[in-house]
Each structure stands twice: as C-alpha cells, then as structure tokens.
Amino acid sequence: MTYRRLGKTGWDVSAVSFGAWAIGGSWGSVDDDESLAALHRAVELGVTFFDTADVYGDGRSEQLLAQLKKDHPEIRIATKAGRRLDPHVAEGYTRENLTAFVERSLRNLDTDALDLVQLHCPPSEVYYLPETFGVLDDLTEAGKVRHYGVSVEKVEEALKAVEYPNVATVQIIFNLFRQRPADLFFEQAQKRDIGVLARVPLASGMLTGKMTPRTTFEADDHRAFNRHGEAFDRGETFAGVDYDAGLQAVKELKEIVPEGLSLVQFALRWILMFDAVSCAIPGAKRPSQAEENVSAADLPPLTDAQMEAARAVYDRHVRAQVHHRW
Template sequence: MQYRPLGRTGWNVSTVSFGAWAIGGTWGAVDDEASMKALHRALDLGINFFDTADVYGDGHSERLIARLRRERSEPFYVASKAGRRLSPHTADGYNKANLTAFIERSLKNLEVEAIDLLQLHCPPVEVLYRPEVFEVLDGLVKAGKLRHYGVSVEKVEEALKAIEYPGVQSIQIIYNIFRQRPADLFFGEAQRRGVGILARLPLSSGLLSGKLTRESTFAQDDHRNFNREGAAFDKGETFSGLDFELGLQAVEALKPLVPAGQTLAQFALRWIQMHPAVTCSIPGGRSPKQVEDNAAAADLPAITPETMAAVQQVYERFAKPHVHQRW
C-alpha cells in the first residue's frame, strides 16, 4: 500500500481507500456480514481511510464502521458527511442548529467523541457563499466535535470556491477516466493551498470495472436504476453523467490499453494515482475480493506516457463532449 498526505492534517492516508456508500444502501441489497469482512480485509491490506456519510443507509454505514473500530485495534481515519438529511435540501438548512444535530447523530453512530473529517455533503452552491457556515464548522472544531472539515462537491466551480475558506482541509470530487475536468485548474489550486483531494466514484458507478454489459440489470433501490437522469440527486453521480450505452462503448475502447495481469478497475484506479494532487481514491467494496482487487492497484507500476495519451484520446472521443463543461 502507498500513502499520501491529506491536506494539512498531518495524516498519511492510503492512496486506495474505502468508500462506504455501497455498504450502507442505494446499491442494491446489502449483507452486513459480507460488509464487515470487506472492512476487516481493508485494514489487513493497509487501507487506513474510510469514507462514509450520515445518509448512507440512514446511518447504517457509519454504524458498521463503529463496529469495525470495536473489533480491531489498528488506528484508522474516518470521514463522514452532513447536510443531505435536510428535506428540502436548501442553503438555509445549513445552519448551526441543524449542522450540530447532524454531527451529534454521526458521533453517536460512529461511537466517537470527535469525527476525524466532516464534509459538507454536496451542499447547494449558495452555501459556499455563506462564511457563517464555515464559522459554525470552525466552532465545532474548537469544541472538539470535529478534528478537521472539508467539502464534497459536484462541480469544479464549487471546489474552487470552497478552498477559499482556510479551514477546508479536503475536497471530495468525482474524478475518473470519464470525468477529467478537475485536473484542468482545480488540482493546481488545491496543491497550492495544501488541500487534499478525495477522488470519489473512481470506477464510474461500476462502468470502469469492465463487468457491466447491455444486459446488466440493477435492483429497484440501486441508484444506477433510478438516477440515470438525475431523478433523485445529481445526474453526474451515476455513470459519471454519461449515457450508459455510450459508457459501455468507451469501456470497450479502454480495455485494449490495460496491461497484462491487471483488471480494468485496477488500471482505472492506478490512472487516478498518476496525478500527484490526488490524495486517494475511494472505491467501494462489498466483499473481501473486491477490496483485495482495489487495494492491489496502489502498488502497480506507473502507467506509461503512451498509454496515458491513449486514455486521453478515449476520454476526448466518448466522454468529454458530454460531461466536461457540465461539472
């Protein structure tokens, strides 16, 4: 396993970490015992950063991570998120009373006195123009409820605005082979300010696993079934905003570029690590085998310049016209 610094926290986190959305819900049926085996295997392999949220299974994901902490002695970092419990999800809801209540609930779910990293969970853009919201977070750090905080965003513009606040230690943003715009301007600015970058949806909702086909079906409660057009949340969260059929064509164009002995998923994770601004990717894992496959990507050799250029050509042909200026 490889490690990189996360912002100015002083932490070194595994370059392939663990995204806990899938073990909470909206990815089909969950099996808690399989999820726990996946979490344990992650620790076995040197993964020391786990990303969750209070809405993943209505706190279920957080509670599984609390169980992991009870069952293991190794130290690890947990990032959670707050804000999406608001209904309606409006900027006015990001006030001291609500944020404090959400954080107290997550503290209880996680069975800790302080959350390692609390992220605003894709807030309305107006929130980023309200310094009083970040003053609330600063107060919660001073009160010992949070160690650090960051923001999870949908758009590059939101990321650039968020890092203007000096207390923001990290930005979580969609970055993968099919969503490359963050590297254009934002990554350089984040590096300049010492802000960590968490690459979410690194496998593009499973597209970059190379295992999905036109015949693939998804459960009723799987966002890949109900959110393809953004009916529940931002369309860019599902298949990176790409049309599923077009995404499958792009995957077929990528497969010949994968070195022998690697899977497409491992190649996609290693591609993310090629950018030095990225702290880690946070792929999901619902079984020990998935976690093992993901973790192995951290130690793969660098991708050659020729192959990186070929990946860029695939992006420009299939994805860029449809996603680049949208997010």
C-alpha cells in the first residue's frame, strides 16, 4: 500500500481506501458478516481510511465501521450529513439539523468526535450560505468534529466550496468516465491544500468489465432504479453514462489494459496517476473485492500512451454525455 496526504487534515491515508455505501444498502443484498470480513481484510492490506454516510442503510454502514474500529482504533472514518433531510432542500441545512445529524453519527460510530464529516451532496445553493459552514466551524470548535469537508456533484460546487478556509476535503466523482475534475479543480485543490477523495471510481461497477447487455440488478439496487436520476442525482449511477455507451467504452478500454491486470486495477491506477487525488474509495462487499481494489495501489505507473488511449475512449464515447453536466 502507498499513502498520500489528505490535505489540511495532515493525515496520511491509503491511496486506495474503502467506500462503504455498498455494505449499507442500495446495492442489492448484503451480508453483515461478509461485509465485516471485507472491512477486516482491507485493514490487513493496509487500508487506513473508510468513507461512509449516515443514510447508507440508515446507519447500518456506520455501525459496521464502529465494530471495525474497536479492533483497529488507528483507522480514520469519514461520514456525511444532510441527505436525511426530507425534502432535501438548502433551507434544511440549519444549525439544529446539522447538529442532530452529527450527534446521530457519533452514536452510530460509538465515538466522541467524528474524524471527518462531509456535507452530503447538498443543493448548489448551500455552497453560497456562509452560515452553514459557520455551523461546521462551531461543531469543530466544540470538539464534535475534527475536520470537515464536502461531497459534491459538480465541479462548480467544488470550486465554490474550497473558498471556505476550513474546508479540508472535497469528495468528487472522478474516474475514466468522469475526467473533468482534472481540468481545473485539481489545480485549485492543490493550491489550497484540499484533500481529494475520488468517489464512484469504478462507475458503479461498469468499470469492472463484468457487465453485459443482459446483466440484471435487484430491485433495491440503485443501478436498477436510478439510471435516469429517479431517486437522486443521475451521475451517481454508472457515473451518469448511458448503459450501452458505457459497455462500448469498456470494450475499448479492455484493449488498453496491460496483460496481467484487470480493468478494475487499471481503472484505479488511472485515478492514482493524478497527484491531486488523496485516495480513491472503491466499495467492496466481499474480501476478494477488497483484495483486487487494494492491489492497484502498488502497480507501476501507466504509460503516456495508455493515458492518451484512455482519454481518447472518453472523448469518443463519454465526453458528450457527462463533461458539460457535472
């Protein structure tokens, strides 16, 4: 495992870390014992940073991570707040609500202070409300939160968020299908010492290379019910790429992958080619998935030709669908 600095937090975190959405819910059936086995295997392989949210399984993911931390107190856990609001509107990001969300996560994670709390893809207007970030400052001052950041849908939101001096991290979708953050945001993140968490790194599993036109998903899997943004932002599912177009892009990407590597390893290593990225946070429901993810951290750099070829696939099949939207 290799480690990178997570911006203003000063922490060194595993370059390939662990996203805990899938072990909470919305990804089909999941078994807690198997999830815990995946979490423990990740730690054995050097993973030190885990990302979750209060809405992943209505606290299920946080509670599993609390169990992990009892055995491994050295790990860092990031969670998120805001998506419990119903309706999810900017006006809901009040002192009362944010404080209640933080207190609930403290209970779920069985801790006195949250390592990192992130606003969970709030409406764009929230980034223009200094008072919201003032609440996070106060929660930090009170010792409830060690650091705070944001999880965003759009590059523009990320650029606005980093203007607040105490924002330490930005979580943003960045993968072979969502390359826009590298154009401007990464430069600003490095200039302001912002930790960057690359989420949805495998495009909801599309970049595993295992999906076909006949692949089906369980009814409670967002890949079945959110392909057009029916439940939340469309960009969260297959990175916003049309399913058939994604399959065609994957077919061409497989031709670039060096012999001996999987597309998963290639996709994660591609993300780590960007120095602004602190860590990628792929999910894993089984120990074998954690092993494959983590192995990407120690791979040699991709070649210039491979990077150019990957960009060409993006330009041909994906750019027109996503680049201007997020």
